[in-house]
Amino acid sequence: xxxxxxxxxxxxxxxxxxxxxxxxxxxxxxxxxxxxxxxxxxxxxxxxxxxxxxxxxxxxxxxxxxxxxxxxxxxxxxxxxxxxxxxxxxxxxxxxxxxxxxxxxxxxxxxxxxxxxxxxxxxxxxxxxxxxxxxxxxxxxxxxxxxxxxxxxxxxxxxxxxxxxxxxxxxxxxxxxxxxxxxxxxxxxxxxxxxxxxxxxxxxxxxxxxxxxxxxxxxxxxxxxxxxxxxxxxxxxxxxxxxxxxxxxxxxxxxxxxxxxxxxxxxxxxxxxxxxxxxxxxxxxxxxxxxxxxxxxxxxxxxxxxxxxxxxxxxxxxxxxxxxxxxxxxxxxxxxxxxxxxxxxxxxxxxxxxxxxxxxxxxxxxxxxxxxxxxxxxxxxxxxxxxxxxxxxxxxxxxxxxxxxxxxxxxxxxxxxxxxxxxxxxxxxxxxxxxxxxxxxxxxxxxxxxxxxxxxxxxxxxxxxxxxxxxxxxxxxxxxxxxxxxxxxxxxxxxxxxxxxxxxxxxxx
Numbered sequence: 001x002x003x004x005x006x007x008x009x010x011x012x013x014x015x016x017x018x019x020x021x022x023x024x025x026x027x028x029x030x031x032x033x034x035x036x037x038x039x040x041x042x043x044x045x046x047x048x049x050x051x052x053x054x055x056x057x058x059x060x061x062x063x064x065x066x067x068x069x070x071x072x073x074x075x076x077x078x079x080x081x082x083x084x085x086x087x088x089x090x091x092x093x094x095x096x097x098x099x100x101x102x103x104x105x106x107x108x109x110x111x112x113x114x115x116x117x118x119x120x121x122x123x124x125x126x127x128x129x130x131x132x133x134x135x136x137x138x139x140x141x142x143x144x145x146x147x148x149x150x151x152x153x154x155x156x157x158x159x160x161x162x163x164x165x166x167x168x169x170x171x172x173x174x175x176x177x178x179x180x181x182x183x184x185x186x187x188x189x190x191x192x193x194x195x196x197x198x199x200x201x202x203x204x205x206x207x208x209x210x211x212x213x214x215x216x217x218x219x220x221x222x223x224x225x226x227x228x229x230x231x232x233x234x235x236x237x238x239x240x241x242x243x244x245x246x247x248x249x250x251x252x253x254x255x256x257x258x259x260x261x262x263x264x265x266x267x268x269x270x271x272x273x274x275x276x277x278x279x280x281x282x283x284x285x286x287x288x289x290x291x292x293x294x295x296x297x298x299x300x301x302x303x304x305x306x307x308x309x310x311x312x313x314x315x316x317x318x319x320x321x322x323x324x325x326x327x328x329x330x331x332x333x334x335x336x337x338x339x340x341x342x343x344x345x346x347x348x349x350x351x352x353x354x355x356x357x358x359x360x361x362x363x364x365x366x367x368x369x370x371x372x373x374x375x376x377x378x379x380x381x382x383x384x385x386x387x388x389x390x391x392x393x394x395x396x397x398x399x400x401x402x403x404x405x406x407x408x409x410x411x412x413x414x415x416x417x418x419x420x421x422x423x424x425x426x427x428x429x430x431x432x433x434x435x436x437x438x439x440x441x442x443x444x445x446x447x448x449x450x451x452x453x454x455x456x457x458x459x460x461x462x463x464x465x466x467x468x469x470x471x472x473x474x475x476x477x478x479x480x481x482x483x484x485x486x487x488x489x490x491x492x493x494x495x496x497x498x499x500x501x502x503x504x505x506x507x508x509x
Contacts, residue, residue, distance in 0.1 A: 002154065002155075003155075004139055004155040004156060004157065005029050005030055005031055005154065005155065005156040005157070006023070006028045006029045006030055006156065006157055006158065006312070006313070006316040007023055007028060007029075007030040007156060007157065007158045007159070007160060007312055007316070008030065008031055008033070008130075008140070008142055008154060008156040008158075008159045008160070009023070009030060009031065009032040009033070009160050009162060010033060010034075010130050010159065010160065010161050010162060010163045010168065010169050011033075011034055011161065011162035011163035011164060011167075011284070011286070012032055012033070012034035012036075012039065012110075012114075012124045012126070012162075013034075013106075013110065013162060013164065013284065013285075013301075014045070014106065014109055014110060014113065014284070014298050014301060014302055015162040015283050015284030015285070015298075015301035015302055015304060015305045016032055016034070016160075016162035016163075016283075016284075016305070017032075017110060017113035017114060017117065017124075018056070018113065018301075018302045018305040018306055018309075019032075019160060019162060019283065019305035019306075019308065019309045020032045020117055020122055020124075021056075021059050021061075021113060021116060021117060021309075022059075022305065022306055022309030022310055022313070023309050023312065023313055024117065024120050024122055025058075025059065025430045026309075026310060026313035026314070026317070026430055027313075027317075028312065028313045028316055028317075029316075030156075031125060031154065031156075032117075032122070032124055032125065033124075033125040033126075033128035033129075033130065033144060034124065034125070034126050034127075034128065034163075035127065035128065035129035035130075035163075036126060036127075037126050037127050037147070038126065039107070039110045039111065039114060039124075039126075044105075044106040044107075044298075045105075045106040045109070045292075045295070045297055045298035046103060046104070046105055046106065046214055046216060046223050046295070047101050047102060047103050047104070047214075047295035047299075048065060048069065048101075048102040048104055048109065048298075048299065049101065049102075049295065049296075049299040049386070049387045049388045050096050050098040050099060050100065050101075050387040050388070050389055051096075051299070051303065051387060051388035051389050051391065051415070052298075052299045052302050052303060052388065053065065053066070053097075053098040053102065054096060054097070054098060054415075054418070054424060054482065055302065055303060055306050055481065055482060056302070056306075057097075057424065057425070057428055058428035058429065058430070059116055060116070061112050061113060061116050062098075064112050065102065065104060065108075065109065065112055066098070066102060068104055068108050068112065068217075068218070069102040069103055069104030069108070069217070070102070070103040070104070070199070070215045070216070070217050071100040071101070071102050071103070074086065074199070074200040074201070075200065075201045075203065076197065076200045076201065076202045076203070077203050077205060078202060078203065078204045078205065078250060078251075078252065079205055080206065080251070085200075093383070093389075094419055094421075095389075095417035095418055095419040096389060096417070096418050097418050097421065097424070101295065101386075101387070103214060103215050103216060103217070104216075104217075105190070105216050105217075105218055105219060105223075106298060107218070107219060108218055109298070127146055127147040128144050128145070128146050129144065129145050129146075129168075130142060130143070130144055130163070130168045130169065130172075131143050131144070131145050131151070131168070132172065133159065133169065133172040133173065133280065135278050135279060135280070138157070139155050139156060139157050139279070140155070140156050140157075140158070140159050140279050140280065141153055141154075141155055142154045142155070142156060142159060156279075157279060157316060158279045158280070158281065158312055158316075159279065159280045159281070160280075160281045160282075160283055160305075160308065160312075161173075161280065161281065161282045161283070161286040162283050162284050162286060162301070162305065163286055164284070164285045164286060165268070165270075165285045165286070165289045167282065167285075167286035169280055169282065169286060170272060170282055170286050170287075172280075173277035173278075173280045174277065175272050175273055175274050175277055175282065176272070176273035176274075177270050177271070177272055177273070178270060178271060178272075178273055179268060179269045179270030179271060179289075179340075180268070180269060180270070181266055181267070181268045181269075182266065182267045182268070182269070182291070184227050184228070184266075184267070185227070185228040185234070185264055185265070185266060186225065186226070186227055186228065186264065186265055186266070186267065187224070187225070187226050187227070187228050187237055187241075187242065187245070187262075187263075187264050188223070188224070188225055188261075188262070188263050188264070188265065189223070189224045189237070189242055189256075189259050189261065189262040189263075190216060190219055190220040190222070190223050190224075190259065190260040190261045190262075191220050191221075191222060191224060191239075191242075191256055191257065191258060191259040191260060191262075192220055192221045192222065192256070192257050192258045193213060193221065193222045193224070193254055193255070193256055193257075194254065194255040194257065195252055195253050195254040195255060196213055196222065196252075196254065198215065198221075199215060200215065201213070201214055201215065204249050204250045206249050206250070209226060209227055209229060209245075209248075209249055210226065210227070210249070211224070211225075211226045211245065211246065211249040211250065212224070212225040212226065219260040219261065220258065220259070220260040220261075224242060224246075224256070225292070226245055226249070228264060229245065229248075232245075234264075237262040237263060237264050238262070239256060239257075239259055239262070242256050242259075242262070243255075243256045267290075267291045267292075268289050268290070269289070269290050269291065269340055269343070269344050270288070270289050270290075270340075271287065271288045271336055271337060271340050272286070272287040272288065272336075274329065275287050275328060275329040275332060275333055275336075276325075276328065276329050281308060281328065283301060283304035283305050283308060283332075284298075284300070284301025284302075284304055284305065285297065285301060287301075287304065287332075287336055288300065288336040288339060288340060290339060290340050290343040290344065291343045291344070292343075295386075296339045296342070296343060296386075296388075297339075299388055300335065300336065300339050300388075303332075303335075303388065303391070304332050304336075306481050307328060307331060307332050307481055308328045308332075310430075310479075310480035310481060311324045311325055311327070311328060312325070314458075314480075314504075319458060319504060320503060320504055320505070321503075321505060323502075323503075324398070324503060326397075327396055327397055327398045330395075330396055330397060331393045331396045331398075334395075335391055342385075389415065391415065392411075392413045392414045392415065392483070393413040393483055394411060394412065394413035394414065395413070396413055398479070398485055398503060399412040399413030399483075399484070399485060399486075400412055400485065400486050400495070400499050401486075401487060401488070402486065402487060402488020402489065402490075402492075402495040402496070403488065403492075403495060404488055404489040404490050404492075405487060405488065405489060406470045406471075406472070406474045406487060406488075406489045407489075408470070408471060409468075409469045409470035409471070409474065409487075410469055410470075410476070410484055410487070411484070411487060412476075412484050412485065412486055412487045413483060413484065413485075414483065414484055415482060415483055415484075416469070416476075416478050416482050416483065416484055417469055419469055420467050420468075420469070423467070423469065424482065426462055427460075427462070427478050427482070429460065430480060431457075431458050431459065431460055431480060432458055432459045432460070432477055432478065432479060432480060432485075432504070433459070433460050433461075433462060433477070433478040434448075434452075434459050434460070434461045434462065434475065434476075434477050434478075434496075435462050435464055435468070435474075435475065435476045435477075435478060436461065436462065436463045436464060436475050437464050437468035437469075437470045437472070437473060437474040437475065437476075438465075438468075438472065438473035438474065438491070439465065439473075440463045440465055442473060442491050443461075443463055443475075443491070447491075447493070448461060448493075450497075451493045451496055451497045451500070452500075455500060455504055458504060459477075459500075459504075470487075470489075472489065473489065473490055473491055474487065474488070474489050474490075475487075475488060475491070475493065475496060476488075477496065477499065477500075485499065485503070486499040
């Protein structure tokens with residue numbers, strides 16, 4: 001058996017790759033394994049939300065993702081006799097550098113993350129399958145099997161299951177996966193479509209059913225998604241079947257051709273009973289699976305990983321206590337449950353055969369949506385929910401407001417906004433970031449030194465002067481995942497000292 005690892009990452013999809021990127025940034029000893037011999041070549045997930053683009057920016061991959069993707073800004077709703085265009089994302093958000101939904105296939109997302117890891121000498125061990133976990137006193141003994149059947153025992157302090165809906169880590173730890181399967185069967189294809197206006201999402205609403213086309217670019221121009229009609233035999237998905245459905249659901253003359261990938265599938269709505277069992281954690285689809293409504297799945301998984309990775313890294317290097325790991329489930333499980341509820345409601349409305357719901361979906365909603373979404377404020381609130389910019393951890397034990405919280409600006413547990421522009425870039429390096437708002441003379445080094453004693457290698461100091469998200473004199477501590485752990489008004493640093501003493505004890509790293 002080789003020397004013990006800090007972390008074994010099981011699964012090299014987007015969640016596992018993001019976790020590996022963060023562990024590498026902190027110098028953790030880890031391995032990442034996946035039973036598949038190759039990364040995804042089909043699209044699967046197809047959109048990256050603004051919050052995910054922000055969260056990945058610190059690794060230097062976001063600009064490459066944007067360059068490869070398609071920031072579609074319009075929804076084209078095709079109704080009998082007319083087309084309604086909704087400019088969903090023209091809301092002028094000023095607190096993010098990415099005020100758009102980026103359409104990019106999962107294959108490309110995985111390629112960018114894999115290339116990033118390769119430049120940092122991280123090897124993704126493909127064809128290596130986890131077959132058994134045994135938890136010992138202070139570590140986990142993991143039995144791995146490679147393609148020729150040979151086995152290897154690996155010891156790790158922690159194991160993270162990023163291994164999808166059929167997670168071996170979840171099964172081995174006995175964590176329940178509660179929920180249900182939807183009765184409908186869906187058809188999915190990445191292909192070329194002649195007759196579609198580029199640069200938009202197209203939704204066809206008819207009494208026969210709903211049909212979606214999402215712009216991709218790679219591995220094909222379009223992603224097609226629809227429900228299999230009840231009168232269609234459960235046969236292998238082929239191009240003539242898809243063309244028949246397109247002809248039936250639309251009045252446009254669309255020609256489908258050159259499919260890169262076609263499949264049928266069933267959807268589930270399930271969540272793990274717990275995100276942790278001792279030294280074993282779950283993230284991404286291993287913890288929650290749901291319908292693709294709102295493009296939440298891959299994004300939620302990546303953000304699971306980026307919430308957990310820095311906590312594991314700091315605990316393993318002795319800079320933080322085990323208590324920090326308890327905040328992972330406290331923060332991410334509510335997000336997972338919220339996503340399950342949101343996607344379930346959207347899916348139920350979109351697929352219900354109830355005559356009243358179908359009438360509202362095909363007749364009322366298309367006519368009322370343009371009016372309802374016309375006010376920028378309403379579009380902004382909707383976009384912040386779907387974009388995951390509104391996620392916060394205000395109720396987390398790791399979020400603390402000082403005795404004098406600021407009256408305006410971001411609060412403890414909130415995402416640090418990119419306002420003024422460039423603030424997120426200043427705080428993107430690994431570690432914690434102390435933001436000091438107000439005249440710089442208020443924050444001399446000799447005043448900060450006693451508070452940061454023994455933690456200078458983990459906490460970077462930024463004197464913001466007038467370039468602050470808060471008016472007046474405020475100090476805030478940004479966690480490594482871009483959320484504020486502590487915020488207080490004034491220059492009294494006793495509360496900050498107590499916060500650091502709890503979550504980053506001195507003399508341990």
